[in-house]
Amino acid sequence: MAPELEIAAHRVLTREELRARLQSVGEAQYHHRHPFHLRMHRGELSRGQLQAWALNRYYYQSRIPIKDALVLAKSDDPAFRRVWRKRILDHDGDQSGYGGIEKWIQLAEATGLTRDQVTSCSGILPGVRYAVDAYLSLVQNGSLLVAVASSLTELFSRDLITLRMEMLRQHYPYLAHGLAYFEGRLTQAPEDAAFALDYVCTHAPTREQQESAIGALTRKCEILWAQLDAIDYAYVQPGNIPPGGFAPQV
Amino acid sequence: MAPELEIAAHRVLTREELRARLQSVGEAQYHHRHPFHLRMHRGELSRGQLQAWALNRYYYQSRIPIKDALVLAKSDDPAFRRVWRKRILDHDGDQSGYGGIEKWIQLAEATGLTRDQVTSCSGILPGVRYAVDAYLSLVQNGSLLVAVASSLTELFSRDLITLRMEMLRQHYPYLAHGLAYFEGRLTQAPEDAAFALDYVCTHAPTREQQESAIGALTRKCEILWAQLDAIDYAYVQPGNIPPGGFAPQV
Numbered sequence: 001m002a003p004e005l006e007i008a009a010h011r012v013l014t015r016e017e018l019r020a021r022l023q024s025v026g027e028a029q030y031h032h033r034h035p036f037h038l039r040m041h042r043g044e045l046s047r048g049q050l051q052a053w054a055l056n057r058y059y060y061q062s063r064i065p066i067k068d069a070l071v072l073a074k075s076d077d078p079a080f081r082r083v084w085r086k087r088i089l090d091h092d093g094d095q096s097g098y099g100g101i102e103k104w105i106q107l108a109e110a111t112g113l114t115r116d117q118v119t120s121c122s123g124i125l126p127g128v129r130y131a132v133d134a135y136l137s138l139v140q141n142g143s144l145l146v147a148v149a150s151s152l153t154e155l156f157s158r159d160l161i162t163l164r165m166e167m168l169r170q171h172y173p174y175l176a177h178g179l180a181y182f183e184g185r186l187t188q189a190p191e192d193a194a195f196a197l198d199y200v201c202t203h204a205p206t207r208e209q210q211e212s213a214i215g216a217l218t219r220k221c222e223i224l225w226a227q228l229d230a231i232d233y234a235y236v237q238p239g240n241i242p243p244g245g246f247a248p249q250v
Numbered sequence: 251m252a253p254e255l256e257i258a259a260h261r262v263l264t265r266e267e268l269r270a271r272l273q274s275v276g277e278a279q280y281h282h283r284h285p286f287h288l289r290m291h292r293g294e295l296s297r298g299q300l301q302a303w304a305l306n307r308y309y310y311q312s313r314i315p316i317k318d319a320l321v322l323a324k325s326d327d328p329a330f331r332r333v334w335r336k337r338i339l340d341h342d343g344d345q346s347g348y349g350g351i352e353k354w355i356q357l358a359e360a361t362g363l364t365r366d367q368v369t370s371c372s373g374i375l376p377g378v379r380y381a382v383d384a385y386l387s388l389v390q391n392g393s394l395l396v397a398v399a400s401s402l403t404e405l406f407s408r409d410l411i412t413l414r415m416e417m418l419r420q421h422y423p424y425l426a427h428g429l430a431y432f433e434g435r436l437t438q439a440p441e442d443a444a445f446a447l448d449y450v451c452t453h454a455p456t457r458e459q460q461e462s463a464i465g466a467l468t469r470k471c472e473i474l475w476a477q478l479d480a481i482d483y484a485y486v487q488p489g490n491i492p493p494g495g496f497a498p499q500v
Contacts, residue, residue, distance in 0.1 A: 126472040130380035222376040233483035
């Protein structure tokens with residue numbers, strides 16, 4: 001490697017350069033490009049396939065506030081915790097319980113599943129479970145910087161959610177009354193992402209820390225992608241549902 | 251549920267009943283039935299697909315002695331540890347380093363991969379990594395009984411390995427000189443399984459413990475199965491290799 005490139009590999013990135021690197025991870029690896037999402041947006045999924053998706057992704061949704069509690073537990077700064085705490089509220093709701101998890105259950109019900117089928121988490125694909133648990137493990141075992149950076153997939157979710165809501169309404173009208181989860185995320189995710197991005201830019205003063213943040217976002221993209229790999233494998237070609245996996249009746 | 255069945259649900263199983271329950275888990279869920287193994291045994295895999303399999307399964311092989319060290323660390327009985335220690339030796343080898351891991355590298359080389367491609371673990375599918383890490387987590391967080399019971403997939407491996415060696419020799423003759431790993435496992439696995447089965451039958455005096463052992467074997471079958479799900483998904487249909495995954499050149 002030429003000497004000037006070796007120096008460049010250790011130079012601290014400017015805030016704009018770091019943002020650009022994070023952005024490029026998302027463009028290459030965020031799950032907006034995943035074959036299962038492409039099928040969904042082309043209107044090719046059956047009701048049973050949408051059930052399998054909603055059921056399996058419920059496991060991810062159900063772990064998000066646990067993930068955020070692990071993040072809270074890493075910070076000794078009340079100001080940080082006050083801001084981050086909002087995420088738990090967004091998903092768990094207030095006293096009435098009406099938060100993101102409840103809204104996801106309503107989406108799953110719109111596909112034709114019962115509440116019990118969803119919340120029992122029986123029939124979740126092992127591959128989905130392992131990927132989600134790997135996210136908890138990444139957050140639990142990483143630094144606070146890594147934990148925050150792994151949330152930066154929210155930088156990319158707004159465009160995907162906007163497209164998805166349009167495509168779900170167009171191709172699967174029976175889901176139209178179950179889209180409150182996505183409506184909420186349209187405003188929540190960008191607010192959360194802006195805070196997390198500012199945190200990462202401010203709290204990664206060395207190139208090594210910057211690279212660990214970029215690596216954490218890459219790992220998180222892999223975790224989202226692998227969940228869809230498992231769903232696409234099990235529910236698109238016949239004969240691939242693993243023993244014990246949810247079997248759609250429609 | 252009828253009262254006699256409720257009682258039956260809490261009755262301690264006889265040794266023979268417990269063996270039969272464990273056996274039936276294997277018949278239903280061991281990965282001898284997985285579509286990818288069926289393709290392999292029918293001779294349908296390309297060299298590139300066998301490379302992807304050998305490369306990805308190397309990650310599993312490389313974690314086995316770490317798993318066994320976690321098991322050792324759970325036991326306060328020198329007699330148990332003396333027996334279990336053999337597993338680490340089998341995989342890591344003696345001073346010459348010639349153990350199961352080295353033999354697996356030779357199998358991977360027979361597919362056409364270089365040693366570096368294999369041992370760097372770059373290009374391993376995230377789904378395979380998460381499943382293997384879930385095995386380490388099961389062993390680390392479970393009781394010694396659960397850790398030992400999760401090894402009982404070795405009860406079923408001899409038949410699969412016997413069939414596999416015959417089919418690999420028949421359909422993929424270029425692998426014939428790379429089968430030392432399987433030859434070793436033909437005698438190692440049944441010895442190990444006999445000890446582990448006796449341990450489980452002796453150290454699960456309550457029905458609850460017996461069920462936890464059966465559950466651990468079920469979880470382990472899911473872990474093996476999910477690894478093949480990820481490989482089958484990425485390498486059988488075109489267009490499914492995730493960003494960063496190994497791309498066969500042949």
